Every structure is written in structure tokens, then in C-alpha cells.
Amino acid sequence: MKEIHIGLIGAGWMGKAHTTAFHNAKMIFGDDMPVFEMVSDVNEEQVKNFAQKMGYKRYTTNWMDIITDPMIDLVDIATPNCMHFEMAKAALEHGKHIFCEKPLSLSAEQSRILADMAKEKNVVNYCGFSNIMNPANQYVKELIQSGKLGKIMRVHATYDQDMLLDPEIPIAWRHINKFAGSGALGDLCSHLLSVFQMILGDIDEVIGVDSIVIPERPIKAGLKELQKVENDDIITFLIKYKNGIIGDISSSRVATGRKNYFYYEIQGTEGTVVYNLERMCEVQVYFKADADRDNGRDCGFRTVLLNPEHEGFKYFQPAGGIAIAFDDMKTLQAHTLMQALHGKDYICNFEMGAKVDGIINAVLKSIKSRRWEKC
Template sequence: MDNVTDRTIGIGMLGYGFMGRAHSSTLRQVRHMTWPPPLIPELVSIAGRTEDAVTAAAEEFGFAEHVTDWRALVADARIGLFDNTGPNSVHVEPSIAAAEAGKHIVCEKPLGLTADDSYEAWQRVRAAGVKHMCAFNYRFVPAVRLARELVAAGELGEIVHFRAAYLQDWLVDPSVANLWRLDKSVAGSGALGDLGALGTIEASRSCPGRRNSLRFEINGTGGSVAFNMERLNELEWSEGTGGFRMILVTDRDHPFMQNWWPPGHILGWEHTFVHELHHSLGAIRDDRDVAPHGATFEDGLPRRGGVRRDRRSADGQGRVLVSYRD
């Protein structure tokens, strides 16, 4: 393919909002994580609906060209990776079309507005034989990866309990009333659909004082780990006695840190996207799956069926059995 060489890969991006800005920053930073990166991104073209806005985004983000129809990205032979950062309502169709045109896919969560849409995206993208990643970037927080390693190594013993809360406060502000995330036809299932649910969870965007509080705690027969996204360089670890101790996850032997700064120098939220993209580029270059550390489209699927049933329960239908799909 002329869109992927042994050194470079052409990038086409759909969307220029919050996630478009984050992904674009990542495309420029990934070469600073390792040199050379698995593949060097070439920012070919960005797509958005509004001419003035996408023109400005192309200039700001560093894309050589811009278009107002995502189908132009799909048809562009220079593009090897289709990066879908658009609103939830345009995740499925463009991602499927790009995959069936032979382009590898990174798609923001959720995959689709419904379980059926998400299932179709997974099936058709998988059948296309390209690499596909659902952008669960918090898997690439060093402290979260360290927690996973501790669990996998048996340091916590048998896992007996899990709880998590993702609380934000931006919906308290009445000025955001017309945001697309509040339009069910565009956003789908709201906070639960975007953020997901496992174990005992809370998810809300209307908690004054909670700016971006993503917290989880995993308890086992031999210990516990706890994490708070607002202190993303720290992991609390208990070996079962004497309470918790804090680990500053910046040492060279901690996940990802060998590629960054000396111990004690912290990373930020944007670095999770750099780690994620680096991982995706490596999977493309080496022809390997993005799993288990990266989320495939299949990983992005099961949560949708649960979200549908959670909504039915919330609508007054009482307790509802959760299964993979309808």
C-alpha cells in the first residue's frame, strides 16, 4: 500500500473538536516518545462539516489539507490510518467505510449509538482485515497500567470487589445546554455510554466541585489498589495491613516511563494519547493485534448492550438482565 511505508503512514482525521485537538497533538508528539516511532505520522487531511472551522483546524493542527466530506478521506490513497474523533453519531459509517477501503482505524468511544450499530462496526471492520482500536486512552495511564500489572501478577490475591466513579461538574453550567453531547440523536447514551460501567459504578456530569474525578479501587484477598485521575501519576497500594502507601509512578521500571523524563518528573493527560497512538502504530508496523493492552472494536462492543438495558431500567422497567447483545 502506498499509504504505509516502512517509515511513514498517512493520517486522515475526522473531527476537529476536543478529541480532534487531543489526537492531533499526539500525532505531533509521538516522535518524541521514541525516535524513530514505529511509523512517522504524515498529517495528510482533516475532515469537518464547516468550511471555516475545518480550515482553521487544519492550519492549527498541522494537516496539509482539509475537506468537508469524510468520504474524501476514505477515497484518498495517501491515507493509511483513519482517525475518527467526530461526534458519536458519525463513528460507525465512516469507520466502516474507511476500513473497507483498506485503512487502519482508530475510533473514539463509543463505537456507535446503539448495540446493533456497534456490533455491525466490529463485524465489518474485523472482516476488512485492518488494525482497529477503540480509543480507551486511560488504559495507557502509567499508574493504571501498573495497577493492571499488579493484579495480573497476583499481588492482590483473588479479586473480590471493584468500585469506580467518574464524576464531573460541567453540566451544572447552563451555558452548555445546546452541546451535541446532550442531544440523544447525536450522543446516544450520555455519560454511561461514553464512559462505561463495570462492577459498582457511578457516572455523572452534574457534580459540583468534581472537575474530572475518575476513581477506582480494586480489592483482593491479599491487598488493594486505588487510583484517582486527578492525581494520575500516583497509585495507592495496600498489601492488606497498615493502610495504603502512595507510589509515584515515574521510575524507569514503571510502565512507559523509560521513554520520558528522569524519575520524579510527572506526565499529563495528553501523554495517554501518545502512548495509545505509539501502541497503535506499532501494531500496524508489526502486523499484530492491538489487544490486550489496546482496546479493539470488540472491546468497545459489550458495554453497549449493558448500556441499553441500563437505560431501560432507568426508564422504569425495573431490574433488567444484561447480556452481550439483544
């Protein structure tokens, strides 16, 4: 066991989640000791308070202080999307290991640069797609790879929230393309795309359509002056996989009544699996063989409760049916990252980040061209 000195850029909610996850990974898995060396944020009062509360030795308002500090082994980037490329590139140039929240960057071109640099530098390069570490998604991957669902034919999926349904919510960086890259597509759909990259492989081509439901928002709460919303409130696109699977993926950030509706259905010739993140510890599975045995009299979807037999679950709960949550996925993420520092394989690298951003780029291109575009 050794010490891993961490420099965090971004003293917000996600920075707190990352810090807590590293601490929990040490306590649960016996991973290397995280040393919270330095944290950076543009708001001096906020970063000072964050450092004191979360146990960081030092704080700064200049993120380059973290990049250039010889004490720091791992640069943890938990900032808005538009800052990821510059910060990750600088960290790579200084030979640092990197944990970067998704998306990797705002464009497929930038993400490809980072993925290629990471290979050249041979450092740990982890992109923070949280749902990859969800034991339910790992179970679905194993189920499909086992062949129990037969040949996979189709995927149907959506990720819906209503967090931006209120038109009085002021304009924010998520609404502006130069800061966010896209709307619901990059913010929410990217989570589905990362899981399907792991489970189903590479997408070949896409065609999409989008909608801006609330075209203008107040520049500040309570003010009448409005600013234009530049990106999608709703996105829908068709997909064709290189292995022949077809499907549709949607997302909405104005979906009335939906809070965290990360839902997908994957259909195979021998069975179908359904998952909804709002019921995080339940997976619905239908096996055609059940119907074949009794002529369909008692057939139907069965509910599989996550339990210690499923990858990752056993570290948090001793028996099935006991809930785990978002923070547990982040802890599994931190553990995987710590293991990667010792040479263990991991899937959420910058290459995956570049592939997801390549799909997003193809969807945006198809919306403009109104035709199928290659990923």
C-alpha cells in the same frame, strides 16, 4: 520506517489532540512518519485554519473525500458520537485502517457490526479509550494479575465532573439521545468500563438507575426558550462479573466540585488498590501481609509514585514523582496504534468497543425494565 498517510475527520479539540499525539509518537518512539494528508470538517473556515496550523496538506468539508482518497492509509475519526458508525463502516468498506474515538457507536448492535467487519477486513481497528494507556491503570492490571491482592472480590468506582452543573449552559448534542446515545453513562462511565474490561474481564449482568437533574436547558446562551434534556445527568448501576466479582459504578456530569474525578477501588482477599485520576501519578495500595507482620501496628495504605519501572512512564520522565498528563496517554495511544500497523497486539480494538457498548446497552435496558439484564 515508512510514511503513514493520515486523514482526520473532525477539526476540533480531539482532532488536535490526535494530531499532536502522532507527532509526539514519532519524536519519542521513532515510530513511522505521520503524514498529515487531509483533514475534514463541516466548517470550512475552521478546517482551513486547522490544516494550516496543524500541518495538513489538504482540507475538505466532505468527509467521504478522506474515505475514498487512495493516498490515505489511516482514517482518524474524531467527531461527535452519532457520526462514528457511518464513518467507520465506510472506512472499513474501503479497506482503511481506522482510529475511532470512543464510543464506537451509539448502540450495541452497530458496534457489533463494526467489530465483525473489522475482523473480516483484517485492518487495524483502534477505539480511543485513552485511560487504557495510563501507566497507573497498567500497573493496577499487573498488580492484580500477579496475585498480590489475592482473589478479587469487589470493585467500587465513579467518574464525576461538574462541567454541566450550571443550568444556564445551553442544550448541546451530548443531551440528545440520537446524537449522544446516553448521558454520563456513555460519555464518562465508558472510560471506567474500558479500564475494568482490561483489568477484570467480562461483566455478566447489570441493574441501574438514573436521574436527570436539569430536565430543560436554554436552546442558546442568553435565551429563555428551553429544550428537553433526554439523557442521564447521574447514573448508578450494580455489576456482576462472570468471574464472580461484584461491584457498583456511578457517574455524574453535575457533581458539584468534581472536575475530573475518575476514581476506583478494587478489593482483594490479600490487598486493595485505589486510584484517582485527579492525582494521576499516585496509586494507593494496601497489602494484608504488612498488617500480618506487625499485628497491624504500622499498617495502612502506601502511596506508589509512578516511576520508570511502570509501563509507559519511562518514555516521558527519568524519575518517579515527576508528573505526566493526558497528552502523554494520547501519545502512548498513538504509539500503540503505529505499532499495530506492524502487527503488534493491542487491546483497544473494535471488539473492546463493542463490549463496552454492550454493557451500556444492558444498563439502559435495566433502567427501563427495573431488573437485572445480561450484557
